[in-house]
Amino acid sequence: MAIIYFDNNATTQVSPGVLEAMMPFFHDLYGNPSSAHSFGGQVAEKVTDAREKVAHLLGARPEEIIFTSGGTESDNAAIRSALADRPEKRHLVTSRVEHPAVRSLFRSLSKEGYRITEIPVNAKGELDMAAYQESLTPDTAVVSLMWANNETGVIFPVEKAAELAHEKGIPFHTDAVQAAGKIPVDLKNGAIDMLSLSGHKLHGPKGIGVLYVRRGTRFRPFIIGGHQEKNRRAGTENTPAIIGLGKACDLAARSIGEENTKVKRLRDRLEQGILSMVPHTRVNGGDVPRLPNTSNISFDFVEGEAILLHLDEYGICASTGSACSSGSLEPSHVLLAMGIPPSSAQGSIRFSLSVYNTEEEVDAVVGRLPGIIEKLRVMSPLYRAGKRGMPSHAA
């Protein structure tokens, strides 16, 4: 069965060009780039080249790029560094809709005695900027706000938020794992101090990420050991993955226009198709700036997990939220923070597209969904009551 992969916010396929770039570094050019011999040295040159490509995508300098094992490590490293640098500060600011990589870390820190402010969002998913401004205090050690939400795609004004933090001398970190490669990111003239990026979200390999640390920002290493990455991240360099990530960033820099034309057109076609074919549906975060590839749709009167199971039978891959929280039966904390009732939140599906998707795939999904939803709804007592004339909150 052909797979229709609409789960690109969970992970993406490695581009053929990326895989080709990586291949020589497993079995042939396998030297350790930190070795003294030229067999290792030639790999070090390729790492330098990859670092430049990553920097270029972000509008950063190569020396501001630290290679890590992924987005989660980057988030942990950024936040722990800020805390280690100013141990006397005991207050942290984040939002209510962060990815588990930030959210769980902050919750763990709250058990260590840190005071956490989670800034709310409104029904559209927009950050409450007034609450944010008020949250910044002389005791605030660091702010961490995501650039784009992994579940809804809603984009936060992180550049503005970083400026406000800077006015008060507070370091600013952003998890840009979903933003990088999908929307323009340019760190050159901004106030963002630290940024996380993940390889496998932009058609690069898994197991590789980046922590951007602005020149002049003090950094305390998270993983301590050898002198790799200029003493900022110990451990033998993951050279095939670094070189693959360099290529992926290079390709992303070239295709970012396509994200905002081709991918957006596909996403919009999907949404229009679903909304016109299936009653009692709405797009969460659909009214505000969001990623061009992401669509989060609530289907009233049904369970998201049940929809996924039926889609799966047709080889259609989507998700109810973050893969990092799948298995949990809790409704999405992102949708709840937007004020969506738990019953609707539990009937929400995230479709996340990529440049590798096609119009035929979109049409196939739009073709399958009405039957699936109707089949599930006829089993729902609430829906049957609604059909007999009861008003639904979604009407």
Next chain:
Amino acid sequence: MAIIYFDNNATTQVSPGVLEAMMPFFHDLYGNPSSAHSFGGQVAEKVTDAREKVAHLLGARPEEIIFTSGGTESDNAAIRSALADRPEKRHLVTSRVEHPAVRSLFRSLSKEGYRITEIPVNAKGELDMAAYQESLTPDTAVVSLMWANNETGVIFPVEKAAELAHEKGIPFHTDAVQAAGKIPVDLKNGAIDMLSLSGHKLHGPKGIGVLYVRRGTRFRPFIIGGHQEKNRRAGTENTPAIIGLGKACDLAARSIGEENTKVKRLRDRLEQGILSMVPHTRVNGGDVPRLPNTSNISFDFVEGEAILLHLDEYGICASTGSACSSGSLEPSHVLLAMGIPPSSAQGSIRFSLSVYNTEEEVDAVVGRLPGIIEKLRVMSPLYRAGKRGMPSHAA
């Protein structure tokens, strides 16, 4: 020019079988194993299979295996977990000859207020077991001792050391990055609580490692975020690397006999050749149990870096010590701890072999070395003085 790669303790080539096992998971089976759909689920099954293979190599249970980004992360995670679990304990025990992944972390912890005991070794590289026993106190939070030394190959009696720690209720971690796959490791009935393993040291990929945590040992996660690895290590699973590591462990379990016959024979041939052809040389750690693939040889009156440069011209890859400390001009802390004078320590070369090396390669190195050493020695005033009858400490 054909490369003669005698630097396998720095990193190894990915075996063809390992690369073959990994390949489908980049571009075809790229699903996120934590996803709800079966496209991701089929990858989760392969991760389970890899976990069983890793566990088998170590004589462990699959649920005791946590996948990490490499040996350094595993070391950091193990030690940080022990400290977080018993924050009131402020004393740490290690050796003077650890890899930077443990040594630098402990030195960083000493700045945070921890008291560190670094157990000495004797001239043969053996751990001072009397000093070790005395070092264990009610205030000791954790012991970390390497299984086999990365520079000399000398094997520590970690199983015995773990028992002694256990008698006092102290958790025991071992960095087995160089031991795993080269000598038998069986954790089933021992007292070792935590063990670090690295993929790229045993013909697996870079960027993947393992932290073994014995069932019943309390563990506090180092990287916090999503629920991967049963909430013990957050971040999207690096599936191609995990599957590659599973295959590498499977192959290592089968070839471990070969390590101790074929590879040992090659290493011994190399040593005998060098010692018989080049005067004023000796094998560091050669008189005690050590890894079958490692040879650390001191060449008096010359600089190791100069030897490496000349070997490099012939495509011969070796090292002066850990790649994780290359670039440093300090003599090896391992050799200094063995009481080797700094001048001799700086003239030492580590040759580390693998099952992929051949007798012809050994003979080529033995053929090249005497000329290189003689050429360097004639430039050395000390050597020329020695030739005129002055006794050298190495005579």
